[in-house]
Amino acid sequence: MARHFLGLYLLIVLTLAVVSWGQDRVLQAYSNPDTRDDKPMAVALFALANQLHEVPTGRWKDFVAAVAGKTGVDMELFATRDIAGRETLTKLGRGEVAYMQASAGDSWALQRLNDDYVLAVKAFEPAAQRGLLEWSLTMLFYAAIALVLMIWIWPLTRDLRALERAAALFGNRNWSFDAPIGPHSQIYPLARTFRRMAARIDGLIASHKDMSNAVSHEIRTPLSRMQFEIELAQQAATVSDVRHSLSHIKADIAAIDELVKATLGYAILERADVALNIAAHNFTTLIPAIADAVKRDARPDILISAHVQSGADNVRCDVHLFETMLKNLLYNATRYARQEIRVTFETHAGMNRLLVDDDGPGIPEEDRQRVFESFVQLDRTAGRKTGFGLGLAIVKRAIEWHGGEVTASQAPLGGARFSATWPAEPYEGRSGISG
Numbered sequence: 001m002a003r004h005f006l007g008l009y010l011l012i013v014l015t016l017a018v019v020s021w022g023q024d025r026v027l028q029a030y031s032n033p034d035t036r037d038d039k040p041m042a043v044a045l046f047a048l049a050n051q052l053h054e055v056p057t058g059r060w061k062d063f064v065a066a067v068a069g070k071t072g073v074d075m076e077l078f079a080t081r082d083i084a085g086r087e088t089l090t091k092l093g094r095g096e097v098a099y100m101q102a103s104a105g106d107s108w109a110l111q112r113l114n115d116d117y118v119l120a121v122k123a124f125e126p127a128a129q130r131g132l133l134e135w136s137l138t139m140l141f142y143a144a145i146a147l148v149l150m151i152w153i154w155p156l157t158r159d160l161r162a163l164e165r166a167a168a169l170f171g172n173r174n175w176s177f178d179a180p181i182g183p184h185s186q187i188y189p190l191a192r193t194f195r196r197m198a199a200r201i202d203g204l205i206a207s208h209k210d211m212s213n214a215v216s217h218e219i220r221t222p223l224s225r226m227q228f229e230i231e232l233a234q235q236a237a238t239v240s241d242v243r244h245s246l247s248h249i250k251a252d253i254a255a256i257d258e259l260v261k262a263t264l265g266y267a268i269l270e271r272a273d274v275a276l277n278i279a280a281h282n283f284t285t286l287i288p289a290i291a292d293a294v295k296r297d298a299r300p301d302i303l304i305s306a307h308v309q310s311g312a313d314n315v316r317c318d319v320h321l322f323e324t325m326l327k328n329l330l331y332n333a334t335r336y337a338r339q340e341i342r343v344t345f346e347t348h349a350g351m352n353r354l355l356v357d358d359d360g361p362g363i364p365e366e367d368r369q370r371v372f373e374s375f376v377q378l379d380r381t382a383g384r385k386t387g388f389g390l391g392l393a394i395v396k397r398a399i400e401w402h403g404g405e406v407t408a409s410q411a412p413l414g415g416a417r418f419s420a421t422w423p424a425e426p427y428e429g430r431s432g433i434s435g
């Protein structure tokens with residue numbers, strides 16, 4: 001702090017000093033010393049000399065003393081022979097006003113009266129030495145600069161320190177970042193970017209932890225089943241027993257394969273550089289088509305209806321991501337709905353909104369945020385387990401890449417409602433992932 005402040009202060013003060021010194025120098029160089037404003041003095045001297053010529057020479061001294069007394073200006077009669085300096089004398093000889101330097105920073109203006117006398121009037125020169133007031137003003141000026149700099153620099157240095165401390169802590173196996181930097185700070189945007197970056201790193205680390213936990217869990221189960229089936233096959237008496245074990249092993253391999261596919265699919269969406277392929281699509285046909293495809297895989301008693309705002313034939317999105325998103329929501333709904341699922345799409349005030357409602361048990365209020373995290377499943381025990389808890393995490397990422405968001409709430413049908421909204425004009429390459 002002190003070092004920063006002193007450095008900047010000295011720099012500014014030195015710059016000011018050099019600039020003002022240079023300015024003086026330049027002004028001096030370009031101004032002629034003879035151009036000082038001595039015309040009023042010349043007029044006064046001329047008038048006085050004229051008046052003196054009207055009184056006898058013997059009374060000149062009294063006359064000059066009287067004028068000096070009346071005006072308060074120092075003036076005297078000098079004898080010409082007391083005047084030193086050839087130049088001054090020739091000037092006086094020509095009848096011009098000459099100046100004679102006296103001791104204490106002031107000078108005398110001289111005007112020849114006759115061969116013997118010269119009239120001298122004290123002329124005030126700008127003081128060569130600075131007075132006390134001027135010195136105090138200068139000090140005040142530099143102190144004001146110091147104060148202003150201090151006011152400006154102090155919070156900056158304090159916030160930079162805080163940021164530095166938080167950054168150092170952050171690297172040190174502590175993945176939460178909190179620097180006490182308020183929105184009025186000069187480095188608030190920097191701190192905000194930092195906070196976002198930290199949150200993103202934190203999220204990535206957490207999701208990788210979840211992912212490796214879940215993957216190892218999800219792989220271990222089919223692996224141990226496979227081991228068991230292989231032992232069975234080794235002891236099998238008939239070819240048909242071997243075939244039976246092999247078909248179980250095949251199913252377990254398929255399960256692992258599915259997990260790998262799902263994990264990779266999610267990992268791709270987690271990357272920082274997903275390239276979106278945004279184009280206009282006709283949702284009045286797209287959404288019913290996706291709904292029909294899902295319906296073919298669902299229980300026959302389930303009713304899926306699609307309500308698409310008329311005129312929604314020009315909706316901009318990445319159609320691949322949109323299809324993934326809607327299918328994930330619909331497949332979930334077919335698992336939980338009693339009999340009815342309703343898809344609604346509308347565009348309002350520049351925002352697209354997709355709703356997927358069902359009449360199932362819904363999602364408890366306290367889990368409505370958590371379900372979107374990767375590998376989170378609410379009812380592992382209910383025997384309805386099909387996926388890996390990645391579906392809603394994929395939905396969340398897909399909509400974030402469109403610059404939007406997805407939330408869970410309660411549907412008017414009584415079950416779960418998933419609501420995805422995104423701007424009608426998503427721009428390509430938008431980073432939907434923010435802290």
Ligand SMILES: Nc1ncnc2c1ncn2[C@@H]1O[C@H](COP(=O)(O)OP(=O)(O)O)[C@@H](O)[C@H]1O
Nearest residue numbers: 332333336377378379387388389390391392416
């Ligand atoms: N429509 C729904 N109704 C009730 N619960 C749901 C619904 N959709 C999702 N869930 C809950 O959210 C959890 C996470 O869903 P998801 O991420 O798709 O994972 P998965 O489908 O693999 O279980 C599900 O396990 C389920 O508990």
Ligand SMILES: [Mg+2]
Nearest residue numbers: 332387391392
């Ligand atoms: Mg799912």
